[in-house]
Amino acid sequence: MFDRSLRLNRRNFLAAGGGLVVALSLPSSPRRAAAQASPGFAPNAFIRIDRQGIATMVMPMAEMGQGIHTAHAMLLAEELDVGLDQVRLELSPASDALYGNPLFGPQSTGGSTSIRAFWMPLRQAGAVARTLLLEAAAQKWGVDPKTCRAESGSVFETSGSRHLAYGQLVDAAGTLPAPAPESVALKDRKDFKIIGKPHRRLDTPGKVNGTTVFGIDTKIPGMKIAAIAISPVFGGKPKSVDEKAALAVRGVHQVVLTDQAVAVVADHMGAAKKGLDAAAIQWDEGPNATVNSADIIRQLKEASKTPGAVARSEGDVEKALAGATRRLEAVYQLPFLAHATMEPMNCTVHVKKDACDVWVGTQVPTMAQTTAAQLTGLPVEAVTIHNHLIGGGFGRRLEVDGIEHAVKVAQQVDGPVKVIWSREEDIQHDMYRPYYYDRLSAGLDASGKLVAWTHRVSGSSVTARYFPAGMQNGVDPDGVEGADQPPYAFPAIHVEFKRVEPPAVPTAWWRGVGATHNIFVVESFIDELAAAAKADPVEFRKALLSHNPRALGVLTLATQKAGWGAPMPQRQGRGVSVQFAFGTYMATVAEVEVGTDGTVKVHRLVCAVDCGLQVNPDTIAAQMEGGCIFGLTAASHGAITLKDGRVEQGNFDTYLPMRMDEVPVVETHFVNSAEAPGGMGEAGTAAVFPALTNAIFAATGKRIRTLPVDTKLLKSI
Amino acid sequence: MTTNIKINGTVHTVDADGDTPLLWVLRDVLGMTGTKFGCGAGLCGACTVHLDGQAVRACQTPIDSVGESSITTIEAIGETPQGKALQQSWIDLDVPQCGYCQSGQIMSAAALLAATPKPTDADIDAAMSGNVCRCGTYQRIRAAIHRATA
Ligand code: FES
Ligand code: FES
Numbered sequence: 001m002f003d004r005s006l007r008l009n010r011r012n013f014l015a016a017g018g019g020l021v022v023a024l025s026l027p028s029s030p031r032r033a034a035a036q037a038s039p040g041f042a043p044n045a046f047i048r049i050d051r052q053g054i055a056t057m058v059m060p061m062a063e064m065g066q067g068i069h070t071a072h073a074m075l076l077a078e079e080l081d082v083g084l085d086q087v088r089l090e091l092s093p094a095s096d097a098l099y100g101n102p103l104f105g106p107q108s109t110g111g112s113t114s115i116r117a118f119w120m121p122l123r124q125a126g127a128v129a130r131t132l133l134l135e136a137a138a139q140k141w142g143v144d145p146k147t148c149r150a151e152s153g154s155v156f157e158t159s160g161s162r163h164l165a166y167g168q169l170v171d172a173a174g175t176l177p178a179p180a181p182e183s184v185a186l187k188d189r190k191d192f193k194i195i196g197k198p199h200r201r202l203d204t205p206g207k208v209n210g211t212t213v214f215g216i217d218t219k220i221p222g223m224k225i226a227a228i229a230i231s232p233v234f235g236g237k238p239k240s241v242d243e244k245a246a247l248a249v250r251g252v253h254q255v256v257l258t259d260q261a262v263a264v265v266a267d268h269m270g271a272a273k274k275g276l277d278a279a280a281i282q283w284d285e286g287p288n289a290t291v292n293s294a295d296i297i298r299q300l301k302e303a304s305k306t307p308g309a310v311a312r313s314e315g316d317v318e319k320a321l322a323g324a325t326r327r328l329e330a331v332y333q334l335p336f337l338a339h340a341t342m343e344p345m346n347c348t349v350h351v352k353k354d355a356c357d358v359w360v361g362t363q364v365p366t367m368a369q370t371t372a373a374q375l376t377g378l379p380v381e382a383v384t385i386h387n388h389l390i391g392g393g394f395g396r397r398l399e400v401d402g403i404e405h406a407v408k409v410a411q412q413v414d415g416p417v418k419v420i421w422s423r424e425e426d427i428q429h430d431m432y433r434p435y436y437y438d439r440l441s442a443g444l445d446a447s448g449k450l451v452a453w454t455h456r457v458s459g460s461s462v463t464a465r466y467f468p469a470g471m472q473n474g475v476d477p478d479g480v481e482g483a484d485q486p487p488y489a490f491p492a493i494h495v496e497f498k499r500v501e502p503p504a505v506p507t508a509w510w511r512g513v514g515a516t517h518n519i520f521v522v523e524s525f526i527d528e529l530a531a532a533a534k535a536d537p538v539e540f541r542k543a544l545l546s547h548n549p550r551a552l553g554v555l556t557l558a559t560q561k562a563g564w565g566a567p568m569p570q571r572q573g574r575g576v577s578v579q580f581a582f583g584t585y586m587a588t589v590a591e592v593e594v595g596t597d598g599t600v601k602v603h604r605l606v607c608a609v610d611c612g613l614q615v616n617p618d619t620i621a622a623q624m625e626g627g628c629i630f631g632l633t634a635a636s637h638g639a640i641t642l643k644d645g646r647v648e649q650g651n652f653d654t655y656l657p658m659r660m661d662e663v664p665v666v667e668t669h670f671v672n673s674a675e676a677p678g679g680m681g682e683a684g685t686a687a688v689f690p691a692l693t694n695a696i697f698a699a700t701g702k703r704i705r706t707l708p709v710d711t712k713l714l715k716s717i
Numbered sequence: 718m719t720t721n722i723k724i725n726g727t728v729h730t731v732d733a734d735g736d737t738p739l740l741w742v743l744r745d746v747l748g749m750t751g752t753k754f755g756c757g758a759g760l761c762g763a764c765t766v767h768l769d770g771q772a773v774r775a776c777q778t779p780i781d782s783v784g785e786s787s788i789t790t791i792e793a794i795g796e797t798p799q800g801k802a803l804q805q806s807w808i809d810l811d812v813p814q815c816g817y818c819q820s821g822q823i824m825s826a827a828a829l830l831a832a833t834p835k836p837t838d839a840d841i842d843a844a845m846s847g848n849v850c851r852c853g854t855y856q857r858i859r860a861a862i863h864r865a866t867a
Contacts, residue, residue, distance in 0.1 A: 065815030065852045200811055207816030208804040208823060210751020210791035217750035225745050250734055268745030269754070270737035342755055342763065342817040342851045391753075391817030392851050423756040618811055622857070626814050629853025652760040657849045661842035665856050 045098040046125045053167030060099035062109040064393035067619035078194040079126030081150035094365035094385040109363040112582035112679025124181035136172035198618040215361035215388040218348040223416040226263040227272035233285040233645035234504035240282040246275040258408040288504040288645040300437035304458035308498030309474030312484040315492025320452035324443025332521045333706040336640035337433035343391020344426040347406035350416035361390035363397040371400045395509035424650040433510030434460035448533030452492040460507040481514030487551040488544035512685035515581035523577040523690030554587040558608035562589035573698025577690040583678030584611040590691035598711035602664040612675035621668040627684025633658040725793035735781030751791040762848030765824040772828035791820035799830040806864040814852035
């Protein structure tokens with residue numbers, strides 16, 4: 001079926017397996033293409049249509065709950081003119097060339113970028129396919145393509161009665177040279193049939209009947225299951241194990257030692273865990289056995305006293321502060337946080353002499369591939385990443401440490417092995433959201449107007465480790481995201497970043513990244529200033545936002561919907577936050593009640609969102625709901641602490657998730673907008689922290705400057 | 718030593734220690750991966766199955782404790798009227814995000830509806846607070862349970 005003579009120039013259609021493939025220099029299948037395409041090329045291997053007219057859409061980004069597969073399929077289907085009931089989704093293989101994230105380069109799902117990055121490329125990919133199908137039909141009929149139109153997977157002759165289904169056109173369309181993606185006409189927004197209309201997620205059916213296969217559900221013939229124990233002290237090594245005792249457990253086959261861990265390989269996880277217990281592992285704890293939280297905080301506090309790298313400096317801050325009538329200073333602290341994805345870390349690996357297969361749910365397939373290649377010494381092409389739907393990412397699966405551990409175990413095992421982390425391993429060997437120690441100062445003039453603002457962030461730099469080229473003269477752009485470009489017009493502003501790496505503790509991206517940290521700090525301190533100026537928190541913000549209509553728009557909508565200003569009973573209060581992050585404007589009002597014992601009950605979260613053009617509105621609402629609960633959970637309960645070089649938390653009894661009986665209802669209201677789409681996966685998470693603590697202030701007069709909220713401070717007796 | 722366990726109407730003979738949690742027998746021995754591992758400690762509900770119609774945590778249920786009882790898992794809950802209605806309302810309201818917790822959520826909800834056909838919000842809090850959802854789908858779960866009884 002595939003005819004090499006059909007190979008045209010780059011960007012072409014080829015008949016592949018009796019179908020049509022939109023691709024770049026594409027040979028016979030996306031898998032082969034992945035291996036052969038030149039690096040850095042724009043993505044376009046997204047659509048295959050077979051003779052039955054089924055459109056297979058290859059998803060460039062990972063689905064971890066954010067609904068991106070449905071949204072990306074909507075973009076493709078809109079321009080291709082097929083119904084979503086005519087499409088089949090497929091996960092992309094590892095390939096930066098074909099499926100790289102245009103905003104990052106590599107194939108990486110993160111930073112709330114998937115819509116922003118693929119909004120145009122996927123529509124173009126769909127439009128290229130549609131253009132060629134129209135052309136193929138026009139040629140068959142001997143008419144001008146302009147006299148044809150596409151609809152629901154068929155081409156119609158506009159004035160006549162003839163029509164052909166896409167399935168009947170794929171062979172002909174496959175012989176036509178494809179236009180450049182940028183050259184094809186995209187639909188006018190007013191003609192959208194799919195984009196902007198709520199559409200049920202395509203991945204739901206398998207998630208309600210147990211048929212969805214996550215990485216942890218991998219089944220390979222001959223596969224064994226391994227339980228793993230990583231040195232409880234960061235950086236430690238296994239010293240001794242009772243191998244005999246482990247092997248005496250029924251179903252246990254093998255005990256494997258790696259540089260940092262011990263794994264027990266068995267028929268099933270029950271036996272593997274029993275074997276791991278029996279192995280009575282002794283650890284060589286190494287140099288980190290005395291690391292503890294108090295020392296880490298002391299180190300940060302000291303470091304934060306001296307200047308860092310300047311992220312932004314405008315106006316004469318010193319002078320303005322010196323001339324201010326009132327001057328405020330504050331220190332804000334945010335804890336280490338674990339991701340605690342619902343699907344614990346796991347990875348299945350089969351290392352063979354000349355190939356390696358990895359079954360996993362990952363946000364970074366190509367990084368996973370490179371990692372396995374480096375460890376095994378195999379060429380990258382010999383490593384196949386079988387990606388899966390992910391049972392929660394939140395940034396955890398932007399890291400490949402779990403894949404490294406699994407490959408090291410699999411290198412010593414004959415046949416495929418699935419390495420599963422216990423929840424305790426998952427929490428104690430996460431890579432954590434950094435601990436941040438922020439110093440701020442600001443001045444008000446006699447009329448209560450803000451005259452200057454300074455903010456020094458001190459903490460670990462994830463960028464410096466993960467993407468060193470992203471550092472800007474010592475400033476981690478993530479470390480100051482939300483701090484250096486607040487939505488407000490400050491007459492003078494000075495923002496610094498001070499990189500302080502904690503001993504031993506690995507740090508990483510966490511849902512909401514820099515914005516989640518800084519928006520809490522900025523929006524809290526703004527609230528302090530409003531209180532100092534005896535101004536209403538909303539009015540105080542509005543006065544600083546007159547240049548920023550979209551920020552004003554969401555603030556006005558959220559406060560209207562929340563009934564801002566209406567009186568509340570004792571020990572109840574409303575708190576507000578405003579932000580611009582991930583390309584999306586948001587305002588949030590939290591309504592809380594603080595018991596006399598200090599317990600905080602959040603009654604309601606009202607969110608107003610201006611994320612520009614919407615793809616799937618109901619998914620946006622779902623991301624607001626989930627994002628807010630994720631943030632609220634952390635603000636209320638989340639803290640990873642260290643003692644004797646070990647993480648003190650282990651399971652959901654010590655690292656508390658919010659549960660059904662605790663969560664408020666999240667209301668989402670939209671500001672309609674025709675601006676380019678913004679990111680939604682993390683905005684709610686960032687917004688909720690200060691809305692909560694500002695509401696607690698309104699209810700009790702107590703300012704929360706250290707997270708998580710310490711309810712002991714809120715007792716009234 | 719083998720154990721016979723009746724799961725979704727079929728008796729399976731399992732060769733594993735009697736204290737092996739049902740969760741791992743389902744997932745690793747029988748290959749029924751719809752039931753999920755979340756905490757292994759009875760703290761998250763991801764592994765919820767029914768034992769004679771009662772919601773139990775499979776990670777806390779040794780296989781030798783099952784005896785003659787019937788186990789029902791997510792793979793078969795759609796054959797009960799409550800399970801079927803819940804699955805449909807879960808689809809109608811787009812409840813799942815990552816979906817990993819949802820097998821357990823539906824199993825807990827199905828047991829709730831079997832015992833309490835018209836649950837109040839307080840009933841839902843009581844029955845569902847053992848089930849963690851890190852994606853924060855709780856308000857849709859609540860709405861979907863109500864919808865399934867409408
Ligand atoms: S895995 Fe059984 S309750 Fe969490
Ligand atoms: S849907 Fe992801 S944990 Fe519940």
